[in-house]
Amino acid sequence: MASTEAARTILSGQESLRHWQEELYRDFHRNPELSHQEERTSGVVAEQLDGLGYEVHTKVGGTGVVGVLANGDGPTVLLRADMDALPVREATGLDYASTAVATDDEGHQTDVMHACGHDVHVSTLLGAARLFAEGREAWAGTLIALFQPAEELGDGAKTMVDGGLAALIPTPDVALAQHVLVHPAGTVGTHEGPFLSMADSIRITLYGRGSHGSMPHLSIDPAVLASMVVVRLQGVVAREVQPGEFAVLTVGRIAVGAKSNIIDDHAVLELNIRTYSRPIRDQLLAAIERIARAESAASGSPKEPDFEVYNSYPLTDNDAEATARVTAAFEDFFPAGAVGDYGRQTASEDFSDVPTALGTPYTYWGVGGADPAVYAEAEASGTVSSLPANHSPMFAPVMQPTLTMGTAALVVAASAWLGRA
Numbered sequence: 001m002a003s004t005e006a007a008r009t010i011l012s013g014q015e016s017l018r019h020w021q022e023e024l025y026r027d028f029h030r031n032p033e034l035s036h037q038e039e040r041t042s043g044v045v046a047e048q049l050d051g052l053g054y055e056v057h058t059k060v061g062g063t064g065v066v067g068v069l070a071n072g073d074g075p076t077v078l079l080r081a082d083m084d085a086l087p088v089r090e091a092t093g094l095d096y097a098s099t100a101v102a103t104d105d106e107g108h109q110t111d112v113m114h115a116c117g118h119d120v121h122v123s124t125l126l127g128a129a130r131l132f133a134e135g136r137e138a139w140a141g142t143l144i145a146l147f148q149p150a151e152e153l154g155d156g157a158k159t160m161v162d163g164g165l166a167a168l169i170p171t172p173d174v175a176l177a178q179h180v181l182v183h184p185a186g187t188v189g190t191h192e193g194p195f196l197s198m199a200d201s202i203r204i205t206l207y208g209r210g211s212h213g214s215m216p217h218l219s220i221d222p223a224v225l226a227s228m229v230v231v232r233l234q235g236v237v238a239r240e241v242q243p244g245e246f247a248v249l250t251v252g253r254i255a256v257g258a259k260s261n262i263i264d265d266h267a268v269l270e271l272n273i274r275t276y277s278r279p280i281r282d283q284l285l286a287a288i289e290r291i292a293r294a295e296s297a298a299s300g301s302p303k304e305p306d307f308e309v310y311n312s313y314p315l316t317d318n319d320a321e322a323t324a325r326v327t328a329a330f331e332d333f334f335p336a337g338a339v340g341d342y343g344r345q346t347a348s349e350d351f352s353d354v355p356t357a358l359g360t361p362y363t364y365w366g367v368g369g370a371d372p373a374v375y376a377e378a379e380a381s382g383t384v385s386s387l388p389a390n391h392s393p394m395f396a397p398v399m400q401p402t403l404t405m406g407t408a409a410l411v412v413a414a415s416a417w418l419g420r421a
Ligand SMILES: [Zn+2]
Pocket: 116, 152, 390, 391
């Protein structure tokens, strides 16, 4: 493949940027920032892109950054990384572990950690951006390096779209993104069609009547009402969704009362649902509402419950042709065994909001971040599921070959469009 030759030429400079990239990664890991607060990170990104000769747009939808590198006639490829970290207290014990503290949207002080590996995404995209800038003779077209805020809230991609992204960049022919996952470092996994689930969070406020704990007969106890709703919700996926259809319904938070001898007057439930299709999503939402209303009525609730849907994520539905092209490029470039199909993931992403708004096909793949020896051991003993995963305070991708592989994956995939024949 001509694109493989182009990728090989572009990646010939990879070894020389290893130190620079590892230092950047350590710096991002030590300095994580919460969603929509990625000021420092986006500053470093913009400075790097500027130094590499990109046309740089900053503050796109808050802290978003886009770099455009035009290199003659040819296709336009958009590569995307997300920049935000999570309110997690790091427990990895790494010498570059985060001790950062920040103030969240509600004004609370919280520890912050790159517990989802977005520092890997930023570092590998900067690596790819540099390699394309330094290897211009091997490709033609336009490369767009997009760094988005607030993936963890599900609205960062949208804020960039709403912030005028389309007017700042040429319309891409394809959009590409990746996520570090608990698979052996040195591997990549593509998947055609739905890859990441649609997700929604739902906040339900259930109303009762408050009373003294000693006088339950004067109350309508929202703790009992909320408990009934939680139990009843367990039947939705088990008894209402057609077997074989993918659906997850989790009650992640129950909040009621302040003290053992006070019956509160309301309870709050926070739910999370994951699906691969809109009809199933709508079925879950309808069932949740039906159950909350019916249980409220059964309790004699003085008021209908309130529902709020938030943190909604779109379906990540990988374009067949783009996925086939990237997979073929990976298989041609990487050694046998390094490329596979990671299968559908239950996690979610807002990446597709950008290509969807631009009318661009996209594909999104996984890149391994687990120590290959540790992963092999876990696989042999059937304990892969106990390895620290994304969002765990123990989540710690090995720096290499994760960064090298993640960078190469971006270069190889983009070269499938940009590589000079
Ligand atoms: Zn995450």
